[in-house]
Amino acid sequence: MDKPVYKRVLLKLSGEALAGECGHGIDNDIVNQIAVSIKELHDLGVEVAIVVGGGNFWRGRSSDGMDRSTADYMGMLATVINSLAMQDALENIGVLTRVQTAIEMRQIAEPYIRRKAVRHLDKGRVVIFAAGTGNPYFSTDTAAALRSAEIEAEVILLAKKVDGVYDSDPKLNPNAVKFDKLSYMDVLKRGLKVMDSTATSLCMDNKIPIRVFGLDNPRNIVDIVLGKSIGTSVEEE
16 A cells, blocks of 8 residues: 655645536535545544635625725634534544634634644544634635644645646636646745735745645545645745
């Protein structure tokens, strides 16, 4: 059996990926497939943390006329819904899971405490970080970069609806070119839509590699951790 190349990873799931072909809400089949891949990593001894977006329910930046902070807080609540769905799917297949929220809601999740999160990972529990950073004006991409730095994750697995990073939108441009490898500065200078600039800069400052891949095949999560070259890697030059 192949051995994992990472010991501790952070998986960033976009909310849209959880919606599947529906485009909104939660596709239980997709969530269950992702959970099976996470369980496989868990069974290999890999420590897994997760950050989930909320775009399948609410996108704050597209809420014209609404106060930005209010819209962002609504988005954070959407990530909690997705996190609870992911927790339920994982625990249904026997994976011990904890949800930690950056905004306290003790009836349904633990408050985010870094040392406690690391302790859960050490004990083999999957930890899901909900509610972003807990602050408006910061994306869940930035939350993923921040939590990765805090728990000393070795890599961010950035699961998207496209299979890597392109020089233009492959849905609009059939001649778009896919990159196999990029540096952080390439992403920032070209304005490539990997993560937002705050998240990319945070990864660059803390030397956290990013692997961008498509979630059309949830098995990609496992294959990347086993060292297979899938999607686009973003790291130091």
